[in-house]
Amino acid sequence: MTDxxxxxxxxxxxxxxxxxxxxxxxxxxxxxxxxxxxxxxTVARPGRAQRPDPGPAHGPARPR
Structure with a gap:
């Protein structure tokens, strides 16, 4: 099995x-x-003259 x-x-x-x-x-x-x-x-292969878009950030909600 290949990971x-x-x-x-x-x-x-x-x-x-x-x-x-x-x-x-x-x-x-x-x-x-x-x-x-x-x-x-494939979105990007960094190091080839472009910076990838990391997509939306997922993290804990900030208190209001």
């Missing part, structure tokens, strides 16, 4: 909208994906 594939499927099923993944082979690089339908599409 790289299995994790993408599980995250997509859970509806996680954005995913950042650090791949170590063939050389270390960051991959950024956005959920489109039931699969992730």
């Amino acid at each position: 790289r594939i299995t994790r993408l499927v599980l995250y997509a099923e859970a509806g996680i909208g954005h995913l950042w993944r650090l791949d170590r082979e063939p050389a270390p690089h960051l991959w950024v994906g956005a959920l489109e339908g039931s699969a992730y599409a």
Whole structure:
């Protein structure tokens, strides 16, 4: 079982909208994906003249 594939499927099923993944082979690089339908599409590969959009921030609500 490949974590790289299995994790993408599980995250997509859970509806996680954005995913950042650090791949170590063939050389270390960051991959950024956005959920489109039931699969992730490449949004950016940082370090190639563009900065990725991290998507919406998720965190605790701030008190009013």
